[in-house]
Amino acid sequence: xxxxxxxxxxxxxxxxxxxxxxxxxQDENYINFAVERIALVVSRQIVEKRNSLHAPEKTx
Numbered sequence: 001x002x003x004x005x006x007x008x009x010x011x012x013x014x015x016x017x018x019x020x021x022x023x024x025x026q027d028e029n030y031i032n033f034a035v036e037r038i039a040l041v042v043s044r045q046i047v048e049k050r051n052s053l054h055a056p057e058k059t060x
Contacts, residue, residue: 024030
């Protein structure tokens with residue numbers, strides 16, 4: 001079982017992925033969209049956490 005070939009393939013895939021990400025971080029639009037996505041996720045988590053801390057409203 002050639003372990004070195006498997007590791008080599010994984011290393012090659014990792015190197016390709018790193019190169020792809022290095023190119024993406026040079027793109028200002030990519031970074032702006034990434035920041036917006038992160039802000040959206042964090043905002044949703046804050047709202048959900050805040051809503052879960054409040055006791056349910058009483059209905060009369």
